[in-house]
Amino acid sequence: MTNIVIDNIRKSFGPFQALKDVSLTINDGEFVSLLGPSGCGKTTLLRIIAGLETATSGDISIGGRSVIGLPPKDRGLAMVFQNYAVFPHMTVYENVAFGLRMQKADEARVRKQVEKAAGLLHIEPYLDRYPNKLSGGQRQRVAVARALAVEPGVLLMDEPLSNLDALLRLEMRTELKTVLQSAGTTTIYVTHDQTEAMGLSDRIAVVHDGRIEQVGTPVEIYNHPATRFVGGFIGNPPMNFITMPVLAGQVAIGSESFSVPTSSGDIVLGLRGETVERAPSGQGLEMQVRVAEPMGSHLLLTGSILDQPARVILPATETVRNGETVGLTLDAKRVTWLSPEDGVSYPAAA
Amino acid sequence: MTQNRSWIPYLLILPTVVFLGLLFVVPLIQTLWLAVSDNGVPSLANMQTMVRDINFGRSILNTFLLTLAVVPIQIAMALAMGSMVSKVNGGRETILWIWTIPLGISDLAAGMVWLSILQNTGYLNTLLFSMGLIERQTAWLTYQTPVALFVGIAIAEIWRGTAIVMIIIVAGLNQVPKEFKEAAEIFGASPWTRFTRITLPLIRPALQSALILRTVLAFEVFAVVYALGGRNFPVLVGEAYNWQNQNQNYSVAAAYAVLIMVISLAATLFYLKVIKVDPERLP
Numbered sequence: 001m002t003n004i005v006i007d008n009i010r011k012s013f014g015p016f017q018a019l020k021d022v023s024l025t026i027n028d029g030e031f032v033s034l035l036g037p038s039g040c041g042k043t044t045l046l047r048i049i050a051g052l053e054t055a056t057s058g059d060i061s062i063g064g065r066s067v068i069g070l071p072p073k074d075r076g077l078a079m080v081f082q083n084y085a086v087f088p089h090m091t092v093y094e095n096v097a098f099g100l101r102m103q104k105a106d107e108a109r110v111r112k113q114v115e116k117a118a119g120l121l122h123i124e125p126y127l128d129r130y131p132n133k134l135s136g137g138q139r140q141r142v143a144v145a146r147a148l149a150v151e152p153g154v155l156l157m158d159e160p161l162s163n164l165d166a167l168l169r170l171e172m173r174t175e176l177k178t179v180l181q182s183a184g185t186t187t188i189y190v191t192h193d194q195t196e197a198m199g200l201s202d203r204i205a206v207v208h209d210g211r212i213e214q215v216g217t218p219v220e221i222y223n224h225p226a227t228r229f230v231g232g233f234i235g236n237p238p239m240n241f242i243t244m245p246v247l248a249g250q251v252a253i254g255s256e257s258f259s260v261p262t263s264s265g266d267i268v269l270g271l272r273g274e275t276v277e278r279a280p281s282g283q284g285l286e287m288q289v290r291v292a293e294p295m296g297s298h299l300l301l302t303g304s305i306l307d308q309p310a311r312v313i314l315p316a317t318e319t320v321r322n323g324e325t326v327g328l329t330l331d332a333k334r335v336t337w338l339s340p341e342d343g344v345s346y347p348a349a350a
Numbered sequence: 351m352t353q354n355r356s357w358i359p360y361l362l363i364l365p366t367v368v369f370l371g372l373l374f375v376v377p378l379i380q381t382l383w384l385a386v387s388d389n390g391v392p393s394l395a396n397m398q399t400m401v402r403d404i405n406f407g408r409s410i411l412n413t414f415l416l417t418l419a420v421v422p423i424q425i426a427m428a429l430a431m432g433s434m435v436s437k438v439n440g441g442r443e444t445i446l447w448i449w450t451i452p453l454g455i456s457d458l459a460a461g462m463v464w465l466s467i468l469q470n471t472g473y474l475n476t477l478l479f480s481m482g483l484i485e486r487q488t489a490w491l492t493y494q495t496p497v498a499l500f501v502g503i504a505i506a507e508i509w510r511g512t513a514i515v516m517i518i519i520v521a522g523l524n525q526v527p528k529e530f531k532e533a534a535e536i537f538g539a540s541p542w543t544r545f546t547r548i549t550l551p552l553i554r555p556a557l558q559s560a561l562i563l564r565t566v567l568a569f570e571v572f573a574v575v576y577a578l579g580g581r582n583f584p585v586l587v588g589e590a591y592n593w594q595n596q597n598q599n600y601s602v603a604a605a606y607a608v609l610i611m612v613i614s615l616a617a618t619l620f621y622l623k624v625i626k627v628d629p630e631r632l633p
Contacts, residue, residue, distance in 0.1 A: 050536060051536075052532055052535070052536070071535075072535050072536045072538075073535070073536070073537070073538035073539075077536070078536060078537065079532075079533065079536045081529045081532070081533060082529075083527065083529055085527070085529035085530055085532070085533040087530060087533075087534075087548065088552070088631055088632055088633045089551040089552060089631040089632070098534070098537050098539075099537035099538060102534075102537050102538035102539050102543070103538060130630050130631055132629075132630045132631070132632070133630065146537070150537065
């Protein structure tokens, strides 16, 4: 059982608080992404879990045992770095074997494990080569194989795909998912790329400004962001936020009214661009379209709703001219309502 | 446009080539000729004079012993200093600045500094006397105390020449991304293993440069030795100097110069061969 319990981790660099009481529980065999913009503290948290950095306060236990104060090698984990950190002076074989050699594994076990990991990552043809002869994608495979060869309880990955070009990233993402699923290792994956996090993770922890804003499955986080930050950070285009007046617990949109979780004042409508449909003319939520961009698979509209910037997606079969006003029908089950004061969302309607 | 002016780089390089050609290559050829000729006729007479001289064997032995003693200690110290300073966050520049002070001192001045410490009325004897360890002035730098003389010269040379090695090593260490060491640490390598298995192989080019530079300079040792030991400790460059100035025999001095050059070239080739730098195995 290699679950990870992160309990009130705090980290300060001088007066700067990089992590503010972060708590997170990761189950055995689970793949959890730490997702957030650069500088949010996600890499610092990963490095604290790895033991490369020490927390100012708080506790971390791996497999039920507190690892605070233990050196990295005694934590039963392996790590894949953003710039691969594949040793240039060793062959691919020796790179993959490195962890096992450090554990003083016998030659037969080294060979068996290296071959197994190399097979999983399809790097057998390069075992005798030096990393400088390999492409970025191949080097990253070597780095992952090196980590898997020691059969770690926990695998830590720090932006492993961000140095690869877009096409390779997509290919490696799919492959990582297959490989890690078969390995069954508890994995913490740091990324700023929401599509990577969405595609790979069992659960995502969205990190912002040294705090975890929300933890949930990709679908939960996408459909019901806990905060305005999460909604705006995840999704392309990001979630639209339209502030509207509330009258007697209702918001009037076109000819319809929606009941909302507050009785008066203002409320923020969190609207995913692709959850709308085009309403018959003269009905629905009015959007002034500034630019209509046919993307082939869909039609992207940029403009404003109630004088607030908005971006929505309609099916490719629709035609909208620049400057036209279109009516949009909302799906009450797929909208999020947020407080205008603190940007926190109201619980989803049951 | 730039293609049409391909001669410009050559024009800009020309002054340095002419300068070095006139002031280096010409004297080199003259020295070589001087060493292997006698009254304008090719001859090995100067070489024979050099080899038969009473100080020849001793100067070769002393120069090699000094090089063998000083260079490894300097490399080891530079590695230790470089590794230590890489762990420091604040004050790094100041520490490096202080460590490189000996670089700014001429080697003769360095010799004088150590002479003031090691001579009969020097600081060392004063200190030992005040601590009651010696009863009267002790001589360290005479031909009767060869070991003390050797150690004194070696210490002065180490003090004077380690900074340049350290600068090259620190530059090499800065080239090694910290992720390599972190990856090794994650996979269970001890600090010593990280140093020997990761850091050392990755700073091979710096190590090679430092070894070549320092060894060549060690074979050219002169001023420190001259200040501390005079003729009690003959070395190759010192002999060349004596033949040139005392004996006014430029030809034998040239023979020494050629010998020193051959030894330096051989040492350089040795290092290039032994510490191979394969660009394929570098970051």
